[in-house]
Amino acid sequence: MALTDLPQLTDHVEVSSARRGDQPRPVVTDPAIRADIDKFEMMLERYLAGDLEEDVFRVFRLTNGIYGQRQGGYNQMIRVRMPYGTINADQLDMLAFVADNYSRQWGHITTRQNIQMHFIQLQQIPEVMEHLGSVGLTTREACGDTIRNVQGCHLAGACPFEVLDISAWADAANEHFLRNPLGQRLPRKFKINFSGCDTDCGQAMFNDAGVIATTRTLDDGTVEAGFRVYVAGGLGANPHPALALEDFTSKEDLLPTLEAILRVFEQTGKRDNKLRARMKWVVDELGWEEVQRRVLATRRLLPASAAWPGGIPAIVAERGDAPAGADPTVEATPVGQGVAVRIGGPTPFDRWERANVVRGVANGTVSAYAWCELGDITATQFRGTAQIIRDFDVDVRVSNRQNFILRNLTDDRLPELYERLVALNMAEPGAELSRDVVSCPGADTCSLAVTQSRGLAKAIGERLELEGLADVPGVRFNISGCMNSCGQHHIADIGFFGVERRAHGESAPGYQMLLGGYIGQDQAHFGDKALRLPAKSAPEASVRVLHRFVGERNAGESFRSWMERAGGAREIAKGLKDLDVIPTPDEDSSYYVDFDETAPFTADIGESECA
Numbered sequence: 001m002a003l004t005d006l007p008q009l010t011d012h013v014e015v016s017s018a019r020r021g022d023q024p025r026p027v028v029t030d031p032a033i034r035a036d037i038d039k040f041e042m043m044l045e046r047y048l049a050g051d052l053e054e055d056v057f058r059v060f061r062l063t064n065g066i067y068g069q070r071q072g073g074y075n076q077m078i079r080v081r082m083p084y085g086t087i088n089a090d091q092l093d094m095l096a097f098v099a100d101n102y103s104r105q106w107g108h109i110t111t112r113q114n115i116q117m118h119f120i121q122l123q124q125i126p127e128v129m130e131h132l133g134s135v136g137l138t139t140r141e142a143c144g145d146t147i148r149n150v151q152g153c154h155l156a157g158a159c160p161f162e163v164l165d166i167s168a169w170a171d172a173a174n175e176h177f178l179r180n181p182l183g184q185r186l187p188r189k190f191k192i193n194f195s196g197c198d199t200d201c202g203q204a205m206f207n208d209a210g211v212i213a214t215t216r217t218l219d220d221g222t223v224e225a226g227f228r229v230y231v232a233g234g235l236g237a238n239p240h241p242a243l244a245l246e247d248f249t250s251k252e253d254l255l256p257t258l259e260a261i262l263r264v265f266e267q268t269g270k271r272d273n274k275l276r277a278r279m280k281w282v283v284d285e286l287g288w289e290e291v292q293r294r295v296l297a298t299r300r301l302l303p304a305s306a307a308w309p310g311g312i313p314a315i316v317a318e319r320g321d322a323p324a325g326a327d328p329t330v331e332a333t334p335v336g337q338g339v340a341v342r343i344g345g346p347t348p349f350d351r352w353e354r355a356n357v358v359r360g361v362a363n364g365t366v367s368a369y370a371w372c373e374l375g376d377i378t379a380t381q382f383r384g385t386a387q388i389i390r391d392f393d394v395d396v397r398v399s400n401r402q403n404f405i406l407r408n409l410t411d412d413r414l415p416e417l418y419e420r421l422v423a424l425n426m427a428e429p430g431a432e433l434s435r436d437v438v439s440c441p442g443a444d445t446c447s448l449a450v451t452q453s454r455g456l457a458k459a460i461g462e463r464l465e466l467e468g469l470a471d472v473p474g475v476r477f478n479i480s481g482c483m484n485s486c487g488q489h490h491i492a493d494i495g496f497f498g499v500e501r502r503a504h505g506e507s508a509p510g511y512q513m514l515l516g517g518y519i520g521q522d523q524a525h526f527g528d529k530a531l532r533l534p535a536k537s538a539p540e541a542s543v544r545v546l547h548r549f550v551g552e553r554n555a556g557e558s559f560r561s562w563m564e565r566a567g568g569a570r571e572i573a574k575g576l577k578d579l580d581v582i583p584t585p586d587e588d589s590s591y592y593v594d595f596d597e598t599a600p601f602t603a604d605i606g607e608s609e610c611a
Helices: 031-048 054-063 089-101 122-133 167-177 254-268 279-286 288-304 314-319 348-356 379-392 411-423 453-466 535-552 559-565 569-579
Strands: 066-068 075-080 106-109 115-121 192-195 209-217 223-231 366-370 376-378 395-398 404-409 477-480 494-503 506-515 518-520 523-525 528-534
Touching: 031 054, 031 122, 054 066, 075 122, 089 106, 089 115, 089 122, 089 379, 115 122, 167 192, 167 254, 167 314, 209 254, 223 254, 223 288, 254 279, 254 288, 279 288, 348 411, 366 411, 376 379, 379 395, 379 404, 379 411, 404 411, 453 477, 453 494, 453 535, 494 528, 494 535, 506 535, 506 569, 528 535, 528 569, 535 559, 535 569
Parallel strands: 192 209, 477 494
Antiparallel strands: 066 075, 075 115, 106 115, 106 376, 209 223, 366 404, 395 404, 494 506, 506 528, 518 523
């Protein structure tokens, strides 16, 4: 069957008439991306003709960044890989084109700095790949049992606190590992992350290999910049904090160290049990000292490899890694979780400027967050951000809290930028304030999700605005539709993950509430379980906890510190017990309907494509 003969499933999204036959075929100049597209088209034709087994095609499809959706049929999610969140104006324009012509007029920022779009039909994937490839974007290894998108701090090169600008290092790691034969059929996915200082805005502390820039003082008194590498962190149903491999890793040894960790994982990961196949389970089985020994021994012998990655990578040598430095004449804006962001001011611009602008870089430039509600970006916002890049001569990165950050700005242009963002509905004072709720896609599209996490995120945001709590600084909300933590609920001050509740013989949507998650300063505190709640009660529980925190905290006190002083998550949960009541369907049927749904709730969980 030819690709063009396949039926179009347009129940959930209107697909425009923009097709390969209506326009010139996009030109893809990158030979690696071109080869990926050609192979995908060939494998798709084989699959549709019945010449390729379902399981084989699924593995191939996932390795190329294409997920099936819970809606089934030919509906697909396509995930675009963006190393350390980098993206340019032409790429943003192309994402707008794809959103308009193949998806549902918007895309979604993930907590791993990718952008993904849904309801793209399987037979359209090769041409979508061509459009993306024409501006240098790839979906390769954005999914599947591969080395996923290499993350990095979104403020790298623009942070007054950084030890090193990790941008070129993240680029070098991406270049070395993307399409690397070592990473094509791993026991499970493998994640790498970079932070430029121990504030850890890049969230290195819960990755398979997390890299944090640091320094050491040598015997002669000179200070050497390098890295501390952490191993075997992870979230999911069983979160594990990463462990430090050694006190200090030199720049020359960084890529060999990352490859050694990967090789140990490839050799020891449980291929026969996907639920226990991540690097954290290798440590559980072999013990940390044995894993540490194997990694260091493997690194020592890596110079014998034909593709030894040692020394300073060419990208780093060319672009440099000098830190942005601090401007002593300007008070540096605090960054990281729990920061005391200043808010208020007489005008909307003042409120935005105080909450969303980062200052203190030695070169005098400033950075500003463009707020993306629920991590969603419309085609209009893609194009508008692209035009801002061109008109203001700035660069943009995607943050792991699902926003854009515009960098290399000057103070005199901030009012003009603000007006542009207002027109795009991206000027809400959001970054590091409680209204910046993070959510995974949930049961909207994910086969594993139990609940509509996006709906809860919206409901919590609305209650925060109503209660005057949306501007509370330093408190993070994260929501996942299931226990797998794609919404990173474990590291939030207030986190939720979706569960099924049973009451009066019926199923009802529910959430487990966690309190006190924190990442930073070389440590990870995962949220402590408070209590389970019906979904309808979760917004009320959120505002009660936040009201209490605002009323009881000491000046500058973090949420985690307040929680411990208040007796811990279980003690705080005692004040919420009245919310853990589900009336009968006759008394209130709304408890049995999930957010953003109209039909009665069912825990409809499909087959996991994540594993």
